[in-house]
Amino acid sequence: MTYYETDNGGKGEMVAESITVGIGGDDDNGDYVGLRQSPCDCEGGDSQPRSLGRSLWLWARSVVVFIFLVSLAAVFFTWVGPFFMNKEIIPVINWEAETFSPPVLAVFVFASVALFPSLLLPSSPSMWLAGMTFGYGFGFLLIISAITIGVSLPYFIGSLFYHKIQGWLEKYPKRASVLRLAGEGDCVHQFRAVALIRISPFPYILYNYCAVATNVRFGPYILGSLVGMVPEIFVTIYTGILIKTLADASQSQQFLSAPQIVFTVVGFCVTAATTVYFTVYAKRKLKELQTEDEQLLQ
Template sequence: MTYLDEDGINVDGDHTKDVMRNHGGGEYVKLRWDPQSEATITTERKGSRIWYWVKSGLCFLCLGCVALLAAKWVGPLFLEKAIIPMINWETNRFTSPELAVLVFASVALFPTLVMPSSPSMWVAGMTFGYCFGFLLIITAAAIGVSLPFLIGSIFHHKIEEWLEKYPKKASLLRCAGGGNWFHQFRAVALIRVSPFPYILYNYCAVATRVKYWPYLIGSLVGMVPEIFVSIYTGILIKTLANARHHHHTLSAPEIILNVVGFCVTVGTIIFFTVYAKRKLKELQKVDDLLLK
């Protein structure tokens, strides 16, 4: 059993506690900081951090192996059996103005039907490139995000009841409905960039009491990275398909350009996703504090 003597030193000789006397004659115990426990905690933190990076490295290594396998076997087969026939069919069946109408209609109407419009954006990239493809998509997207907003206003109460079943997601969406015009615009743009399903948000936005104009402009601004990534994807698919169809390999500059473009695209997606998630959490915390 360990006890303190008059000098505040236990019988084991460890200076872990001091018995101090105050002016009234009473005694109190003064605890000392133990450096060994602090060192243990620091070591555990370093170990967990190293283990996190090891797991991340292994994960990226596995993803890289899967990507190499896909590029070696799955990619060429997919290009030959699906992409090349589709490009040939589009070229022989439709003219450029007709394709423009089809792309515009699909981007404008598919979100209302809860269907993804990314393949249509790929076609825009294949056919029209960056400039006209972007103008075509962004104009159609203005209609694509407006129609669900207007339809959702009719079923406003039903959507609110549905959101009540998912309080965590609902609180994230409702942070876009408060504050001034700029606050709503920024929140909507961040939601568009974040991994939240944008097709669902088109209908749920009206239940968050966000105004139409900040919703529209925030949606279009938030969709800009996705549009450019989709256009680039379409151009890359067409480049690889043409090389496969004509049985010629890409030159070294073309390979370097495509690899760099692909890396920049992936990096852009990761950056905007992480940034949007962090900013949305900050906005959500601020709104929670205001509600309290």
């Protein structure tokens, strides 16, 4: 080790080429550890060019991704969308309109939304059908009433397999830690946690069965589920209305009018922004609840 000191006792310069530390007795058989100082630039000379280059790279990558997404959307709306509408959506809509009356469709939507979650089947297509056929008003009432049954049946069925579900949750402690938040605290805390879990991107069907294993009470569970699923219901109803609008325009081989285009674009942007906002908000609040619980346990 080399050390240089100024004459006035001020701060000097130290250059450490190598340091050897011995461990052991006075004999020559002791263990030694060699430490070597790696050269570094304490001034940070090129940190600013590096950060500038990284920022330019991030901007360039964002522009490329944006151009790719715009191109993909243009291809979809120009070729894929019309083909899918003409070959799949329009025949199904025409078949439903000719075969079933609105009361029969209402019964089908209610039964599917109420029973499909217990069978581990998605119910979103049925919600789209409710939007296409009944719109926001009656469509929302129909879906929310069916969801009451759809989230209750798996809760009671899951109680029959309580210990098996508990074992599954123990295999995935990180994901289970979020679900267990709903089973802690008072009814208000449980209601809040369930509502946030429903808004978050956690799989809807899985939570129906896993909820009972977290010891959440049924009252906060059902109320939190209904409140937390309101944004998703409106999104699915809007999706059904949008599909019906595009299908009608494609079937009549007419372009949408200017007001329809404006309302469609604005509605889509608002729906997407709302979905992202509620998802990010729910994830942030769930992390805050996890932090609060960890602090209480310490």
